[in-house]
Amino acid sequence: MATVAREDGVHSQERKPRGCEHYDRGCLLKAPCCDKLYTCRLCHDNNEDHQLDRFKVKEVQCINCEKIQHAQQTCEDCSTLFGEYYCSICHLFDKDKKQYHCENCGICSFLLYNFIYIPTFNI
Numbered sequence: 001m002a003t004v005a006r007e008d009g010v011h012s013q014e015r016k017p018r019g020c021e022h023y024d025r026g027c028l029l030k031a032p033c034c035d036k037l038y039t040c041r042l043c044h045d046n047n048e049d050h051q052l053d054r055f056k057v058k059e060v061q062c063i064n065c066e067k068i069q070h071a072q073q074t075c076e077d078c079s080t081l082f083g084e085y086y087c088s089i090c091h092l093f094d095k096d097k098k099q100y101h102c103e104n105c106g107i108c109s110f111l112l113y114n115f116i117y118i119p120t121f122n123i
Contacts, residue, residue, distance in 0.1 A: 018063065025093035026075070027060040027082040030068060037061050057091040 019025040020039035028037040031044050031052045038044035041052040060082065061068045062075040069076050073086040073093075083093030085108075087101045092108045099108045 019094075023083075023092075023094045025083045026063050026080045027093060028063065029057050029071075029091065030059040030061060032056045032058060054090050054092070060091075060093075 020043050022040045022042045025039065028039055029041065029044070029052070030037055031048075033050055033052060033056075034048060036044070036048075038047070038052070041054050044052040057071055059068055060071050062078060062080050062082070064080045065075060065078040067075060067077045071088070071091050073083065074081050084096035085092065085094050085099050087099070087108045089101055090108045092099070101108050
């Protein structure tokens with residue numbers, strides 16, 4: 001499920017750009033549909049003629065050491081934090097914005113964090 005962590009103690013004067021305009025992350029997603037690397041599904045969808053299914057992502061590439069590996073919160077080689085928040089279902093890597101994975105909606109959200117989910121039924 002979802003995991004939250006903090007990156008502590010590592011400070012450098014020059015920091016590589018992380019992520020894209022949509023997300024702050026330390027990895028690229030390997031799109032299973034076309035085997036191309038993109039920072040996020042939105043960047044993928046804006047550049048391709050098909051959509052990336054976030055639930056089918058299995059691999060990521062570290063932006064520091066460039067190792068392709070199983071999707072997880074930190075790099076298995078250099079320990080780069082891919083995202084303070086990571087959801088293993090949606091494969092969302094980002095800053096900790098108090099997101100959570102909503103089992104009812106099936107995706108991660110932060111907009112409805114303090115609200116009660118009320119299902120609607122077609123009657």
